[in-house]
Amino acid sequence: MTVSDLQLAAYRDGRLDPVSDAAVEELLMVDQTLRKRLGALAPPNRLDSVWLEVGHAIDQPAPGWLERVAGRLGVPEPAARLAGATPTLTRAWLYGIGGLVLLSLILSADTTQGDQRFLSYLLLAPLLVVLAVAAAYGRSTDPTHEITIAAPLAGIRLLLWRVLAVAPTAMIMNLAVGFLLRAGRFSFAWILPALACALATLALTTTLSVRRSASIVAAGYVVVVGMVAAGSADNLVAFRASGQLVFAVLAAVAGGLLVVFRGRLEEAVLR
């Protein structure tokens, strides 16, 4: 049976004769074209508002156990949500503090004399920044991932905001350790390497997962700087002027790639 537009409108309004009505019902189970034609008769404004509601319903992240308990105890929903989300935010700080303790332990065990003793500090400081970047987003560490996806500030801008929110923690920690070690100007020698590593991690994230990118960059950094140090009489050669220049170039290249492939980063953030 072919269904006319008039019949279809009558079906929508429940005015169709029983025989044709049953036929339309049956056809709708199988006929994709008829579905499309009937769909065109649905009120678009209602379809839009239902779609908005679907979005809202999906954006509610599954409540964590803390949030559920708080909710059951009668805590208002926004407060409960905040309580549930805060552990994630504090996790970045915990990484920072853990990193500081670890750094101090390692560095106090280093008995090398002179400036050369700063090598392990300069090796580890950028890694802390990479760790902070990796912790700043990604499904694995973030129960608010669904919110992130749906936020009006979605994608790369949100990611960079979050990196900016977390990275200073790591940087302050690094500076603090530098001053504690009385590293003098070497307290700042890790900054360009850290920038290069962080940008490289973000640039790699356009094709790999955050975790993998951070691991590759961290391992690459340690291996290359370690080899340069081992191959030279001055084990800090990588952090002197020429080395800093190399890091600056690397940072610029990684930053450029990041700008070029930012669209793919946006997709990666949503993964």
Added chain:
Amino acid sequence: MSVASSDAELLRRIATGDRNALGNLYREHSGWLMVRLQRRCGDPDLADQALQDTFVAVWKSAASWRGDGDVGAWLWGIGVRRLVDVLRKQKPRTDEDQNAQPAPSAEQMAMDRRLSGPLASAVASLDPDLREVFLLANLDQLTTREISILRGIPQGTVKTRLARARRTLKAELGSATQGDAA
């Protein structure tokens, strides 16, 4: 690429958390689902609520789609049950258990629910009350309980109407085939 296979592709992407895919599936199917849901309950607000619940359920359970058959039929299976749930919640009468019904497979729908030829005209000639219950039971594959919630009539009434519908159809079809043979 046919519509059906692109729907399947969309579901596969939704299962991986692709929000755009959900948007595309919604654009493709929300219209006819809305109209048809409203035909079932006669109330635009309830139909909208059921449609919303349907796509939220799709978002959460796209992975449970078995990957065969017609996606539209699968969606309808979810939609009409969401509608029953919406009605159930709306009615003050509380039902003790709420057993989750898995959506029937698409090929089952295609095979079981086709009303054609003499059966279609026999169904059309049924008394409206009987026809409605019969279609809900056979086309939408709803249980007696679900029909009773959807229509706001006691389960016993649904059962008697179903039985009467079947008896009438049998008689009609019997006489039709006899008429053909003669």
